[in-house]
Amino acid sequence: MTEAVPTAEDPVTLPPPLGCSHYQRKCQLVSPCCDQPYNCRFCHDEDSTNHTLDRRSVKEVVCLVCSARQALSNLCSSQDCGTVFGGAYFCGVCKLFDDVDKGQFHCDGCGICRIGGREKFSHCDTCGLCLPAGKSHKCVSNTSHNNCPVCLEDIHTSRLEAHIPPCSHLLHLTCYQDMVRTGLYACPTCGLSMQDMSMVWADIDREVASTPMPREYAGLYREILCKDCNQTGTATFHIVGMKCLSCGSYNTTLDKGPLLRLVSKEGEEKVFTPLTETEIGTLTRGLTMRMVGRRLRRWWRRMVKWLQIQTLERWLKKIWTDFLRMIAYLLGIER
Numbered sequence: 106m107t108e109a110v111p112t113a114e115d116p117v118t119l120p121p122p123l124g125c126s127h128y129q130r131k132c133q134l135v136s137p138c139c140d141q142p143y144n145c146r147f148c149h150d151e152d153s154t155n156h157t158l159d160r161r162s163v164k165e166v167v168c169l170v171c172s173a174r175q176a177l178s179n180l181c182s183s184q185d186c187g188t189v190f191g192g193a194y195f196c197g198v199c200k201l202f203d204d205v206d207k208g209q210f211h212c213d214g215c216g217i218c219r220i221g222g223r224e225k226f227s228h229c230d231t232c233g234l235c236l237p238a239g240k241s242h243k244c245v246s247n248t249s250h251n252n253c254p255v256c257l258e259d260i261h262t263s264r265l266e267a268h269i270p271p272c273s274h275l276l277h278l279t280c281y282q283d284m285v286r287t288g289l290y291a292c293p294t295c296g297l298s299m300q301d302m303s304m305v306w307a308d309i310d311r312e313v314a315s316t317p318m319p320r321e322y323a324g325l326y327r328e329i330l331c332k333d334c335n336q337t338g339t340a341t342f343h344i345v346g347m348k349c350l351s352c353g354s355y356n357t358t359l360d361k362g363p364l365l366r367l368v369s370k371e372g373e374e375k376v377f378t379p380l381t382e383t384e385i386g387t388l389t390r391g392l393t394m395r396m397v398g399r400r401l402r403r404w405w406r407r408m409v410k411w412l413q414i415q416t417l418e419r420w421l422k423k424i425w426t427d428f429l430r431m432i433a434y435l436l437g438i439e440r
Contacts, residue, residue, distance in 0.1 A: 122204065123169045123170075123204075124144055124145075124169075124204070125144035125145055125147075125148050127144070127145050127147045127148065127264075128144065128145050128202065128203055128204075128205075129203065129204040129205050130144070130145075130169075130190055130191060130202040130203060130204055131168065131169050131170060131181075131188050131189070131190050131192075131202075131204065132166040132167060132168055132169055132181075132188075132190040132202060133166060133167040133169060134146065134149075134158070134160060134163045134166060134200065135163065135164070135165035135166060135167060135174065136149050136158050136163070137162050137163065137164065138156060138158065139153065142166075142167040142174075143158070146158040146159075146160045160199065160200045160201070161198070161199065161200060163177060163200045164176065164177055165177060166178070166190065168181045168183065168186060168188055168190075169188075170186055170188045171183050171185070171186040171188070173186065177197075177200060178190075179191045179195035179197075179202065190202045191203055191204065192204040193205055193206040193207075193209075194206065194207070194209040194218075196209070196211050196218050198211060199211065199217060199218045201218050207220040207221075208220055208221045208222035208223075208225075210222070210223035212226075212228055212235050214228035214230060214233070214235070215228065215233070215234055215235055215249075215261070217261070217262060219235050224238070225237065225238055226238055227239075229242070229244065231244040231245075231246055232244055232245060232246070232247070232248050232249060232273065233246075233247040233248065233249050233250055233261075234248070234249035234261065234267075234275075236269065242269060242273055243271065243272060243273040244273065245272075245273040245274065248273055248274065248275050249261045249267070249275055251274075251275070253275070253276045253277045253280055254274070254276055254292075254293040254294050255276055255277065255280035255281075255283070255284065255293060256277060256280055258277070260275050260276070260277065263277065265277045265278065265279060266278040266279075268280075268281040268299075270292055270297070270299035270300075271297060271298075271299065272292050272294070272295050272297040272299075274292050274293075274294040274295055276292075276293070281299065285300075290302060290305070290356075291332065291356060295332070296332035296356070296358075297332055297333060297356075298332075298333050298354065298356050302354065302356070303353075305355075306348075306353055306354060306355055309345060309346050309348075309355050310348075312345050313343050313345050313346065313348075316343075316344075316345055318342070318343060318344065319395065321387075321388050322342060322388070324366065324367060325341075325342040325364050325365065325366060325380075326339050326340065326341055326342055326364070326365040326366070326367060326377055327339070327340060327342045327347060327359060327360075327362070327364060327365065328359070328360035328361065328362045328365070329347050329349065329357040329358065329359060329360055330357065330358050330359075330360045331349035331351060331352060331354055331356065331357050332354075332356045332357065332358065333349070333352055333354040333356050334349060334351050334352040334354065336349065336351045336352070337360055338350050338351060339365065339375070339377060340357065342364060347359075362379065363379045363380055363385065364379070364380045364385065364388075365377040365378065365379055365380070366378055366379075366380060
């Protein structure tokens with residue numbers, strides 16, 4: 106009896122890929138520290154809580170097809186098997202096997218394998234990592250050997266993509282995206298803006314123009330430090346933000362010194378004088394009285410509203426009572 110030959114229309118059932126959620130491969134790494142086979146170093150580290158697997162120290166593998174334990178190689182040593190462990194990529198230095206083509210390549214400068222295609226990256230010896238080819242950047246010595254300032258995980262050996270801001274203080278791309286979604290735009294290491302903020306600064310300009318300061322604080326200034334251009338200067342004091350006159354950024358912080366008042370006339374070189382303790386005390390008392398008055402007005406509005414509600418309730422109750430009495434009289438219920 107002969108078996109039917111499947112046609113192109115017949116569904117073909119493929120065997121499930123071997124490996125784990127991290128890598129598709131046809132072998133397991135034998136951990137020298139535990140003497141146990143694991144699909145990859147991440148599987149080992151998830152199973153072990155007190156140590157990690159150095160995959161460079163791996164000397165043996167286990168074939169997932171014939172279960173033979175053997176010396177490390179990309180080809181099963183069993184004569185009846187001959188399975189290729191890293192069908193798409195194998196690195197004998199990093200002991201990395203992968204059946205999925207991700208454009209893997211080994212970088213001698215980084216000392217590890219990267220993905221994305223060798224032709225798309227070039228190694229920077231100063232920064233100590235591979236960067237997109239043809240893209241200019243600011244060199245920071247061994248910047249990739251630091252932990253991500255957001256999640257505090259290692260960047261150099263991470264499987265997550267790294268984001269390179271203008272200051273070259275690396276962080277994970279996912280961490281950067283989370284920061285932007287929550288309204289955080291400054292580098293957590295140095296405070297420099299990590300993207301073009303010109304539209305944001307224009308919005309703040311409009312908000313400042315539409316939000317006048319109380320007359321007590323009109324015409325006051327403060328010394329500021331700009332985190333974008335690293336320049337110090339004098340900016341108009343405003344609760345919304347203080348703008349750097351050098352680069353137009355609102356990514357500023359207060360510098361040392363008290364509030365200042367402009368004493369020079371228009372057209373002359375600007376001269377500022379610090380407020381005296383008496384003037385600062387007057388401002389503080391005026392602000393306190395303003396806050397107290399605002400709270401009293403708010404309390405008074407609430408009291409008036411409450412009294413109006415109470416009066417309305419009594420009025421509605423009287424109307425309802427009179428209505429019920431009239432109905433009862435018409436029906437002869439009440440004599």
